Amino acid sequence: MTEYALILIGTVLVNNFVLVKFLGLCPFMGVSKKLETAAGMGLATTFVLTLSSITSWLVNQYLLVPLGIEYLRIIAFILVIAAVVQFTETVMRKSSPLLYQVLGIFLPLITTNCAVLGVALLNLQAKRSLVEATLYGFGAAVGFSLVLTLFAAVRERVAVGDVPEPFQGSAIALITAGLMSLAFMGFAGLVSS
Amino acid sequence: MAALLPLIGRRRLWTFHGGLHLPDEKALSNGRAVEGAPLPRRLIIPLLQHIGAPARPIAQVGERVLKGQLLALADGNVSACVHASSSGTLVAIEDHPVPHPSGLSAPCAVIETDGEDTWAELPEPMGGYPQLDPAEIRERIRWAGVVGLGGASFPSSVKLNPSTDHRIRTLIINGAECEPYITCDDLLMRERAGSILAGARIMRHLLGGARILIGIEDNKPEACEALRFALAETDMRGYTEIRSIPTLYPSGGEKQLIRILTGKEVPSHAIPAQIGIVCQNVGTAAAVADAVLEGRPLISRIVTVTGRAIGEPRNLEVRIGTPVSELIARAGGYRERPRKLVCGGPMMGFDLASADVPVTKSANCILALTEAEAPDPGPALACIRCGRCAEVCPAKLLPQQLYWHARAKDLDRAQDYHLFDCIECGCCAQVCPSHIPLVQYYRYAKNEVWAREQEKRSAQQARARHEARQSRLERQERERKARLRQKKASLDAAPGAGQSEQDAKKAAIAAARQRAAAKKASA
Amino acid sequence: MLTAILAMTGLSCALGLLLGYSAMRFRVEGNPIADQIDALLPQTQCGQCGHPGCRPYAEALARGEDEINKCVPGGEATLLALADLLGREPVALEIAEKPPAVAVIDEQTCIGCTLCLQACPVDAIVGAAKQLHGVIAADCTGCELCLPPCPVDCIRMVPIAADIPHWRWPYPSSKSSARATTPEHEAPQAA
Numbered sequence: 001m002t003e004y005a006l007i008l009i010g011t012v013l014v015n016n017f018v019l020v021k022f023l024g025l026c027p028f029m030g031v032s033k034k035l036e037t038a039a040g041m042g043l044a045t046t047f048v049l050t051l052s053s054i055t056s057w058l059v060n061q062y063l064l065v066p067l068g069i070e071y072l073r074i075i076a077f078i079l080v081i082a083a084v085v086q087f088t089e090t091v092m093r094k095s096s097p098l099l100y101q102v103l104g105i106f107l108p109l110i111t112t113n114c115a116v117l118g119v120a121l122l123n124l125q126a127k128r129s130l131v132e133a134t135l136y137g138f139g140a141a142v143g144f145s146l147v148l149t150l151f152a153a154v155r156e157r158v159a160v161g162d163v164p165e166p167f168q169g170s171a172i173a174l175i176t177a178g179l180m181s182l183a184f185m186g187f188a189g190l191v192s193s
Numbered sequence: 194m195a196a197l198l199p200l201i202g203r204r205r206l207w208t209f210h211g212g213l214h215l216p217d218e219k220a221l222s223n224g225r226a227v228e229g230a231p232l233p234r235r236l237i238i239p240l241l242q243h244i245g246a247p248a249r250p251i252a253q254v255g256e257r258v259l260k261g262q263l264l265a266l267a268d269g270n271v272s273a274c275v276h277a278s279s280s281g282t283l284v285a286i287e288d289h290p291v292p293h294p295s296g297l298s299a300p301c302a303v304i305e306t307d308g309e310d311t312w313a314e315l316p317e318p319m320g321g322y323p324q325l326d327p328a329e330i331r332e333r334i335r336w337a338g339v340v341g342l343g344g345a346s347f348p349s350s351v352k353l354n355p356s357t358d359h360r361i362r363t364l365i366i367n368g369a370e371c372e373p374y375i376t377c378d379d380l381l382m383r384e385r386a387g388s389i390l391a392g393a394r395i396m397r398h399l400l401g402g403a404r405i406l407i408g409i410e411d412n413k414p415e416a417c418e419a420l421r422f423a424l425a426e427t428d429m430r431g432y433t434e435i436r437s438i439p440t441l442y443p444s445g446g447e448k449q450l451i452r453i454l455t456g457k458e459v460p461s462h463a464i465p466a467q468i469g470i471v472c473q474n475v476g477t478a479a480a481v482a483d484a485v486l487e488g489r490p491l492i493s494r495i496v497t498v499t500g501r502a503i504g505e506p507r508n509l510e511v512r513i514g515t516p517v518s519e520l521i522a523r524a525g526g527y528r529e530r531p532r533k534l535v536c537g538g539p540m541m542g543f544d545l546a547s548a549d550v551p552v553t554k555s556a557n558c559i560l561a562l563t564e565a566e567a568p569d570p571g572p573a574l575a576c577i578r579c580g581r582c583a584e585v586c587p588a589k590l591l592p593q594q595l596y597w598h599a600r601a602k603d604l605d606r607a608q609d610y611h612l613f614d615c616i617e618c619g620c621c622a623q624v625c626p627s628h629i630p631l632v633q634y635y636r637y638a639k640n641e642v643w644a645r646e647q648e649k650r651s652a653q654q655a656r657a658r659h660e661a662r663q664s665r666l667e668r669q670e671r672e673r674k675a676r677l678r679q680k681k682a683s684l685d686a687a688p689g690a691g692q693s694e695q696d697a698k699k700a701a702i703a704a705a706r707q708r709a710a711a712k713k714a715s716a
Numbered sequence: 717m718l719t720a721i722l723a724m725t726g727l728s729c730a731l732g733l734l735l736g737y738s739a740m741r742f743r744v745e746g747n748p749i750a751d752q753i754d755a756l757l758p759q760t761q762c763g764q765c766g767h768p769g770c771r772p773y774a775e776a777l778a779r780g781e782d783e784i785n786k787c788v789p790g791g792e793a794t795l796l797a798l799a800d801l802l803g804r805e806p807v808a809l810e811i812a813e814k815p816p817a818v819a820v821i822d823e824q825t826c827i828g829c830t831l832c833l834q835a836c837p838v839d840a841i842v843g844a845a846k847q848l849h850g851v852i853a854a855d856c857t858g859c860e861l862c863l864p865p866c867p868v869d870c871i872r873m874v875p876i877a878a879d880i881p882h883w884r885w886p887y888p889s890s891k892s893s894a895r896a897t898t899p900e901h902e903a904p905q906a907a
Contacts, residue, residue, distance in 0.1 A: 037803060063727065069720045076727060083731035087738050094742040101749050101778075102803040160601035162575055241880075295883040602796070636885040644884060645793060648758065655759035655857050658838040659769070
């Protein structure tokens with residue numbers, strides 16, 4: 001039980017995928033202008049990450065390993081992730097067309113989100129069980145959503161403030177992200193693993 | 194013991210969040226008794242001096258009008274009547290500059306006074322009003338054009354007509370007069386305390402028998418004394434209380450005074466009637482007494498003319514429609530050139546571009562401020578996020594957040610921070626170290642929201658009309674096609690019938706020809 | 717080698733079937749985005765955006781075929797609202813905003829030809845053949861589509877009056893101080 005709790009805290013805070021591992025920065029910067037969009041993106045990524053970490057683990061365990069074609073795992077995982085993202089897109093188009101429209105190109109770009117592929121490969125590397133792998137993926141997504149929401153909230157406030165002209169737009173956003181990353185360094189050593 | 198409990202509960206006063214201690218400057222103008230302003234040569238009476246629809250003129254241009262005569266009728270439910278403030282000739286109903294922050298003109302009835310000041314025939318005094326139908330009394334108040342004289346000018350007959358789901362338990366009479374410089378209510382309470390109480394008694398009757406609480410700031414001890422003295426001479430002691438409240442701006446705000454006297458807070462987007470309270474100004478109460486007990490319409494009010502630029506600051510009993518310039522002249526003229534001329538108080542008043550505008554029902558003070566009293570603070574600096582504005586806001590809002598979002602024109606976010614609960618008291622702008630015109634931003638934002646809602650409504654209406662037009666055109670097209678089809682079908686279906694018709698015609702023509710030929714032959 | 721190819725093909729087919737099924741199951745009818753865009757447009761039906769009405773423009777925007785800065789009557793407010801809704805960058809308006817106006821028919825010159833009646837997209841002109849035509853000011857959206865058809869040129873656009881009911885508090889300018897200076901006041905003689 002503690003194992004699972006530690007995995008969660010580890011992925012959400014200590015080894016946060018965005019601010020500590022620096023993976024998945026593209027949607028982090030691109031979708032964080034508005035809080036509602038960011039929250040929607042977080043949910044979409046959570047869905048994709050959890051589902052893809054389960055399916056990639058299954059594909060690895062029951063297709064790649066028995067047939068001895070582990071060298072094809074990157075291609076196979078990308079295939080799986082692309083399918084899951086497409087499925088998410090189709091569902092989202094039906095259930096929340098506005099969010100679909102607003103996320104725009106960033107929704108299919110979850111396929112190329114290095115965090116998603118990273119989770120799948122890291123699960124393999126650490127030889128986790130199915131449950132642990134699922135939890136790891138879920139935790140990574142929760143960490144991503146958390147940081148994305150926080151960043152969007154800060155960006156909204158900064159946007160109405162008095163930013164000097166050379167710093168407006170992406171510049172101040174990246175500086176803010178850097179400061180947040182510094183803050184998350186404070187979690188180092190929280191979990192001894 | 195049981196008798197003590199209500200005493201303990203009643204005597205308590207509450208506080209509201211924030212507020213400012215401002216130098217009250219009342220001593221400038223409260224030393225002299227109220228005097229009458231002289232009758233001006235011309236009275237300019239705006240048709241809109243209240244919240245709601247402008248009054249519709251019923252008097253004819255060129256007609257001789259008498260004092261108290263009805264000039265314009267209230268248009269609709271939320272509106273008020275307008276009367277002639279003196280006798281004379283109604284020379285015009287035309288646009289004239291009125292006291293308004295925009296400086297624009299509005300339709301006014303212009304009367305050239307004849308100096309005789311003859312009263313028109315007034316309706317009967319309703320001395321025995323407790324026996325009368327409340328609707329009749331409200332109709333009299335409505336006829337008299339009584340509006341809230343505390344500044345909001347909401348038609349009083351509407352406010353004194355609570356809906357059946359609100360049971361009014363408390364009537365608050367607002368004698369706080371918290372804004373600096375203004376002393377008109379102070380003098381009214383000192384000189385006409387009896388009228389105020391009589392008016393409150395009438396209002397209580399209209400509201401179904403509530404208790405009465407009169408709130409007066411403690412910088413007006415004479416007014417308090419005068420009212421207590423007058424109360425002792427009435428039969429109202431059983432349900433009326435006079436409370437002296439600590440002097441703090443803006444205690445006179447409706448929601449703030451309710452909080453101080455009863456401890457209750459008026460919910461956001463609600464009116465006090467929804468928590469069983471009605472609040473009326475002392476001036477309104479006196480006007481109600483005049484209307485009901487003497488049959489007199491609202492044609493004059495007390496106006497404070499003050500500021501260190503005025504020669505002899507004082508209070509004057511002014512006829513509605515008197516030009517402000519004549520008031521200033523009556524108060525000793527300008528001692529020095531003023532930097533600002535304000536209609537209202539220094540916190541919530543607005544600038545007057547010229548003194549040619551008339552006094553309206555809501556003009557409680559004319560303030561001529563010198564350079565020393567109102568120095569130019571210079572251009573606004575950047576907000577340093579100090580938070581002083583939030584410390585003083587009496588509505589417990591976050592003025593800093595409202596500022597950021599109003600500035601960025603993000604009206605949805607501004608409304609999330611309860612933009613419409615702002616009472617525009619000006620406390621935040623007063624304490625801002627960067628002297629940012631905060632209240633201007635909120636006023637702009639509120640106007641924008643209303644304008645956008647109005648545009649949305651117009652757009653929806655236009656869309657509905659457009660769609661109706663499209664369906665009408667389609668329907669006409671379909672009908673036209675259906676007619677064509679029918680015609681074509683009838684032609685195709687019976688070609689023989691057409692032929693026989695033609696034969697019959699030919700036969701008839703041949704027969705007519707034969708008859709004509711026969712006639713010719715026989716002739 | 718062969719196993720690898722077969723396995724990948726098999727995996728792709730399986731995933732493809734799954735996606736095909738989900739595409740059928742979660743099919744989307746209609747265009748709800750267009751409805752939301754249409755709700756933001758001012759419904760003047762003037763055609764100044766290049767589309768024959770507000771609904772076609774909304775649908776073009778929903779398909780991503782057009783820019784958001786085309787609506788002239790909507791002005792800056794509509795531009796910002798569209799930018800907010802669609803997550804696009806607000807760009808400057810193409811054509812400058814005009815003050816809102818309503819059409820007024822000169823009664824002396826009107827010949828009762830009904831051409832303007834037919835042109836009005838919201839049926840704001842009343843009248844009949846050989847009868848006087850009049851514009852219902854409350855329903856007129858200021859689209860100016862009635863001006864070209866009139867053969868005697870008797871319609872003109874009158875800007876909506878700037879009077880107290882239409883006045884709005886202005887946006888505080890960066891130059892204004894907390895309490896603006898007022899014009900100089902004369903010092904009249906004491907009474």
